[in-house]
Amino acid sequence: MEAHPPRTSLWNDPKARGIIFQALLVAVLSYLVFWIVRNTIGNLEKQNIASGFAFLDTTAGFGISQTLVSYSETSSYGRAILVGFFNTLLVAVVGIIAATILGFVIGIARLSNNWVISRLAYCYVEVIRNIPLLLQILFWYVAALRSLPSKREEPLSLFGLVDMNVFGLWGPKPIFGEGSSTAVIAFIAAIVITIFMRRWAHKRQDATGQQFPVGWTTLGLIVGLPLLALIVTGFPISFEWPVFVDTGPVFGRGFQLGVGLNIIPELVALTLALSIYTASFIAEIVRAGIQAISHGQTEASHALGLRHGPTLRLVIIPQALRVIIPPLTSQYLNLTKNSSLAVAIGYPDLVATGGTVLNQTGQAIEIIGIWMLVYLSLSLTTSGLMNWYNQRVALIER
Amino acid sequence: MKTKFLPVVLGAALGVAATGANAAKLDDVKAKGFVQCGVSQGLPGFSNPDSAGNWTGLDVDFCRAMAAAIFDDANAVKFTPLSAKERFTALQSGEIDVLSRNTTWTMSRDTQLGLNFAGVTYYDGQGFMVRKSLGVTSALELSGATVCTQTGTTTELNVADYFRANNMPYEIVAFEKNDEVVQAYDAGRCDVFTTDASGLYAERLKLTNPGDHQVLPEIISKEPLGPVVQQGDDQWFNVTKWVYFALINAEEAGVNSANVDEMKSSEDPNVKRLLGTEGAFGEAIGLSNDWAYRVVKHVGNYGEIFERNVGPDTPLGIARGLNALWSKGGIQYAPPVR
Numbered sequence: 001m002e003a004h005p006p007r008t009s010l011w012n013d014p015k016a017r018g019i020i021f022q023a024l025l026v027a028v029l030s031y032l033v034f035w036i037v038r039n040t041i042g043n044l045e046k047q048n049i050a051s052g053f054a055f056l057d058t059t060a061g062f063g064i065s066q067t068l069v070s071y072s073e074t075s076s077y078g079r080a081i082l083v084g085f086f087n088t089l090l091v092a093v094v095g096i097i098a099a100t101i102l103g104f105v106i107g108i109a110r111l112s113n114n115w116v117i118s119r120l121a122y123c124y125v126e127v128i129r130n131i132p133l134l135l136q137i138l139f140w141y142v143a144a145l146r147s148l149p150s151k152r153e154e155p156l157s158l159f160g161l162v163d164m165n166v167f168g169l170w171g172p173k174p175i176f177g178e179g180s181s182t183a184v185i186a187f188i189a190a191i192v193i194t195i196f197m198r199r200w201a202h203k204r205q206d207a208t209g210q211q212f213p214v215g216w217t218t219l220g221l222i223v224g225l226p227l228l229a230l231i232v233t234g235f236p237i238s239f240e241w242p243v244f245v246d247t248g249p250v251f252g253r254g255f256q257l258g259v260g261l262n263i264i265p266e267l268v269a270l271t272l273a274l275s276i277y278t279a280s281f282i283a284e285i286v287r288a289g290i291q292a293i294s295h296g297q298t299e300a301s302h303a304l305g306l307r308h309g310p311t312l313r314l315v316i317i318p319q320a321l322r323v324i325i326p327p328l329t330s331q332y333l334n335l336t337k338n339s340s341l342a343v344a345i346g347y348p349d350l351v352a353t354g355g356t357v358l359n360q361t362g363q364a365i366e367i368i369g370i371w372m373l374v375y376l377s378l379s380l381t382t383s384g385l386m387n388w389y390n391q392r393v394a395l396i397e398r
Numbered sequence: 399m400k401t402k403f404l405p406v407v408l409g410a411a412l413g414v415a416a417t418g419a420n421a422a423k424l425d426d427v428k429a430k431g432f433v434q435c436g437v438s439q440g441l442p443g444f445s446n447p448d449s450a451g452n453w454t455g456l457d458v459d460f461c462r463a464m465a466a467a468i469f470d471d472a473n474a475v476k477f478t479p480l481s482a483k484e485r486f487t488a489l490q491s492g493e494i495d496v497l498s499r500n501t502t503w504t505m506s507r508d509t510q511l512g513l514n515f516a517g518v519t520y521y522d523g524q525g526f527m528v529r530k531s532l533g534v535t536s537a538l539e540l541s542g543a544t545v546c547t548q549t550g551t552t553t554e555l556n557v558a559d560y561f562r563a564n565n566m567p568y569e570i571v572a573f574e575k576n577d578e579v580v581q582a583y584d585a586g587r588c589d590v591f592t593t594d595a596s597g598l599y600a601e602r603l604k605l606t607n608p609g610d611h612q613v614l615p616e617i618i619s620k621e622p623l624g625p626v627v628q629q630g631d632d633q634w635f636n637v638t639k640w641v642y643f644a645l646i647n648a649e650e651a652g653v654n655s656a657n658v659d660e661m662k663s664s665e666d667p668n669v670k671r672l673l674g675t676e677g678a679f680g681e682a683i684g685l686s687n688d689w690a691y692r693v694v695k696h697v698g699n700y701g702e703i704f705e706r707n708v709g710p711d712t713p714l715g716i717a718r719g720l721n722a723l724w725s726k727g728g729i730q731y732a733p734p735v736r
Contacts, residue, residue: 249542251534362677
């Protein structure tokens with residue numbers, strides 16, 4: 001005889017009960033959200049406060065000191081916010097790259113056998129990570145501004161390439177003439193070829209044990225192909241140098257606006273402060289990651305006959321990366337979000353331009369919504385990319 | 399700044415979400431016992447804490463006048479320092495009762511933000527300040543200049559209009575706080591500092607060598623500054639409006655803080671109606687009949703407030719100009735109490 005389980009009521013079935021409770025929770029939460037939204041819209045109308053996103057199309061009427069996409073006073077508020085978004089993106093990308101390089105160097109220096117180097121790295125980490133970031137930004141901005149030559153004085157020259165004064169850095173601006181797209185295509189082609197070449201070399205080594213000079217070939221391809229393309233097209237890239245004038249009408253003196261490449265001091269100060277600050281945390285993460293790999297691994301690979309370089313590259317770093325990547329992702333996210341401290345020094349980032357739009361239109365809720373959405377998407381994209389990379393380097397058990 | 403800005407705005411968002419337009423502000427204010435007044439973060443002559451930490455200035459005195467009219471006590475007022483960016487949200491959310499913060503009356507602010515401007519306590523205009531060493535005498539010579547200003551102000555828009563209208567290239571650097579603008583200008587980050595002319599005189603005092611800087615003669619905009627209240631509460635709007643009118647009317651009638659007690663026995667019907675010895679004008683706006691007497695007794699009339707805070711004998715040294723009474727060549731004018 002078959003044993004039927006006794007029929008239970010839906011209420012006493014743990015599975016059904018779980019579903020009922022969760023559905024109830026979702027219903028209550030969505031009603032709460034709906035209530036807040038409806039109430040807000042109702043009250044905004046009652047108080048005669050304009051709402052909606054129509055303001056994004058109206059003329060902004062204010063100027064912005066750094067614009068990566070074309071913008072003028074007659075552009076719209078939406079465009080102004082877009083300018084701010086790209087400025088934030090610029091700081092985040094440059095900051096992340098600089099902080100990663102500096103952080104890895106300091107982190108490895110911290111493990112150096114040389115007493116002076118390791119102590120210096122130690123001092124760097126302890127001093128920088130214990131001073132509030134806002135103070136560091138103000139330090140770079142105020143200290144740099146006060147000590148640099150003024151607009152009309154002889155600028156400070158670095159290796160004859162870059163000039164510095166209170167208006168920031170001035171350098172040559174590359175002008176891409178006709179045919180320079182060939183070089184870009186060559187560069188992309190070089191990357192694609194490199195990927196296939198590496199796969200092929202890997203397979204061949206697995207099959208035959210023969211090694212292929214992957215590093216040198218990669219360097220040759222990435223540098224050589226675009227260079228070749230440039231030579232063939234007859235160097236279409238030229239440089240526009242900044243022009244310094246010290247005679248004529250008083251506001252015409254100094255570097256000419258719009259000639260050459262000008263990096264505003266706000267950007268310099270913000271990027272410096274952000275990358276130096278974040279690098280001190282990355283250095284500790286890198287040190288922790290390397291120290292997490294037991295010394296036996298190094299000894300074992302030495303015993304197998306691997307030299308010091310390949311030991312580090314093939315044994316230690318791949319394992320250390322597993323420990324390093326997750327906290328490194330948090331630092332990248334922190335850096336991106338900390339870039340909003342730009343308002344303190346007048347760098348026109350998303351929060352600064354959005355704030356101006358907010359004040360000119362008075363539509364606080366919409367602007368805050370845009371801010372949150374943009375920072376959330378930026379952060380989710382970053383962590384998505386880093387998680388994908390983390391999966392690639394994660395331990396694959398066989 | 400950022401640290402204070404977010405709570406205010408979030409508070410506003412939640413405040414707007416949770417509470418509706420509340421009706422009788424005057425009753426609320428009477429119940430809590432003080433006026434919550436939004437002021438600037440420090441602008442000498444208008445709203446600035448003195449060495450003892452007391453708020454002083456023309457905008458501050460207006461709030462004190464309101465407190466005097468309601469409570470017969472010029473100190474029944476609490477001040478909330480606000481940046482240009484925070485000010486309207488703080489008022490919309492009801493965090494402050496009145497905004498008296500050198501705020502320019504414009505059409506969009508009056509009509510789109512759910513706010514009402516109660517009057518013009520100071521007629522201002524935007525000007526430029528430059529270093530004397532540049533040898534510039536007119537704003538029309540500023541082609542190619544770098545201009546520092548505060549974000550979220552009408553100033554930022556006017557300067558863009560002015561340079562565009564005169565076909566002059568320029569570069570703008572905008573900061574969140576006034577002090578940051580002054581610091582950047584002092585450090586030479588920009589050639590020109592622009593804000594309301596009254597503000598230029600006030601900020602010049604903060605520079606390392608005030609004597610090295612000059613204010614150019616051009617005034618490029620109309621900047622009527624005045625107190626602002628929330629829309630939808632006519633009684634509170636009336637109280638704010640008539641406290642301002644009382645200040646002007648008192649000066650016009652020759653009533654000041656020194657002679658207001660004698661004036662109570664004056665035979666002039668204008669003075670009698672103003673000081674509440676005749677008629678019941680105060681009760682009609684929910685105050686006592688001697689409301690204007692209280693204002694003048696504790697704070698003085700408009701002329702006294704002006705002279706005390708920004709007049710020729712103060713460090714700012716601003717002449718009455720447009721802000722003189724209409725009967726003395728200015729445009730300060732108030733409807734009669736009748």
